[in-house]
Amino acid sequence: MSTRGLRKTYRSRTGRRAVAVGGLDLDVPVGGVHGFLGPNGAGKTTTIRMLLGLIRADSGTMSLFGQEVPQRLPEVIGRVGAIVEQPKFFPSFSGRKNLSMLARAIDAPTRLVDVVLSDVGLLDRADDRYKGYSLGMKQRLAIAATLLKDPDLLIFDEPTNGLDPAGIREIRGTMRGLADRGKTVLVSSHILAEVEQVADTVSIIARGELIASGRVADLIGTGAAATVRVGVAEPERAQQVLGAQGWTVRPDGRYLLVDGGVPPAHITQALAAHQLFVEELVPLRADLESVFLELTAGRGPGTHAPPTGDARPTHHAGEES
Numbered sequence: 443m444s445t446r447g448l449r450k451t452y453r454s455r456t457g458r459r460a461v462a463v464g465g466l467d468l469d470v471p472v473g474g475v476h477g478f479l480g481p482n483g484a485g486k487t488t489t490i491r492m493l494l495g496l497i498r499a500d501s502g503t504m505s506l507f508g509q510e511v512p513q514r515l516p517e518v519i520g521r522v523g524a525i526v527e528q529p530k531f532f533p534s535f536s537g538r539k540n541l542s543m544l545a546r547a548i549d550a551p552t553r554l555v556d557v558v559l560s561d562v563g564l565l566d567r568a569d570d571r572y573k574g575y576s577l578g579m580k581q582r583l584a585i586a587a588t589l590l591k592d593p594d595l596l597i598f599d600e601p602t603n604g605l606d607p608a609g610i611r612e613i614r615g616t617m618r619g620l621a622d623r624g625k626t627v628l629v630s631s632h633i634l635a636e637v638e639q640v641a642d643t644v645s646i647i648a649r650g651e652l653i654a655s656g657r658v659a660d661l662i663g664t665g666a667a668a669t670v671r672v673g674v675a676e677p678e679r680a681q682q683v684l685g686a687q688g689w690t691v692r693p694d695g696r697y698l699l700v701d702g703g704v705p706p707a708h709i710t711q712a713l714a715a716h717q718l719f720v721e722e723l724v725p726l727r728a729d730l731e732s733v734f735l736e737l738t739a740g741r742g743p744g745t746h747a748p749p750t751g752d753a754r755p756t757h758h759a760g761e762e763s
């Protein structure tokens with residue numbers, strides 16, 4: 443799935459044009475979970491709605507499975523399952539009954555009902571009434587409903603909104619399971635911590651523009667350069683040895699901190715060459731949350747911070763859905 447120069451503006455009540463999506467280039471690789479991240483109002487929902495043909499773009503191009511959309515949408519929409527709004531289920535019917543009726547309505551084989559219930563971890567509660575389900579279970583039933591047509595690409599817009607930590611964990615597990623079975627999952631969120639653990643790759647947008655994209659591990663590497671904490675028997679001598687390598691070294695209690703993303707192996711090697719043996723070596727990684735906050739700082743709705751430059755650390759390789 444990709445977009446190029448995608449743009450959408452809305453006219454406000456005062457008649458001013460507000461840019462919701464401003465020239466967005468997005469690439470979602472095939473397979474795995476892709477986090478579509480950005481603060482509230484960044485343009486995530488607008489982008490998803492344009493992709494699904496629910497609203498029209500002002501300009502730019504989009505493709506799904508290599509087909510230009512919305513022009514070729516009828517050919518590919520069957521391969522896309524999206525939860526953009528809460529679907530309607532019958533409250534007094536069980537989850538299984540709701541899905542069976544839906545399967546008949548969309549001509550899906552009814553034997554799939556139990557398969558999809560199992561995919562979202564609801565099989566043991568399948569015969570309970572929908573109205574007794576927790577919010578997380580309701581959300582998972584909605585995911586199960588989209589799985590009935592066996593889509594290759596699943597699009598979830600803020601699927602964890604309003605869920606408690608247990609519900610969030612369950613949705614994460616469901617998304618991981620789907621990706622492990624070869625599906626592509628595109629999940630939008632403004633809360634990075636909810637997606638960080640499950641996403642293989644992410645795109646971060648703010649004010650309708652892409653500000654970073656790539657593998658989670660690589661993006662974390664672009665944050666404040668990693669510091670390594672070193673535990674060694676003779677910290678003072680070790681500090682001299684490491685300092686002589688041109689590295690920035692600071693004492694921290696009985697430890698030394700080596701800044702600037704020096705590879706731990708180089709630290710071990712330099713110390714061992716002087717008969718100093720490492721007792722402990724811990725890379726102190728910046729988490730994606732701090733990278734996200736750093737990248738999106740001042741880029742919430744209504745702010746006019748200048749762009750921070752091109753923060754794309756990696757480019758997606760391989761086929762795109």
Ligand SMILES: Nc1ncnc2c1ncn2[C@@H]1O[C@H](COP(=O)(O)OP(=O)(O)OP(=O)(O)O)[C@@H](O)[C@H]1O
Binds near residue numbers: 482489
């Ligand atoms: N129908 C509309 N009419 C006018 N402005 C709109 C409309 N839909 C969205 N917007 C504006 O476009 C911008 C992007 O909104 P969008 O809902 O796409 O953001 P989002 O990233 O999905 O945010 P959230 O996480 O809050 O859902 C916002 O400033 C929003 O107010």
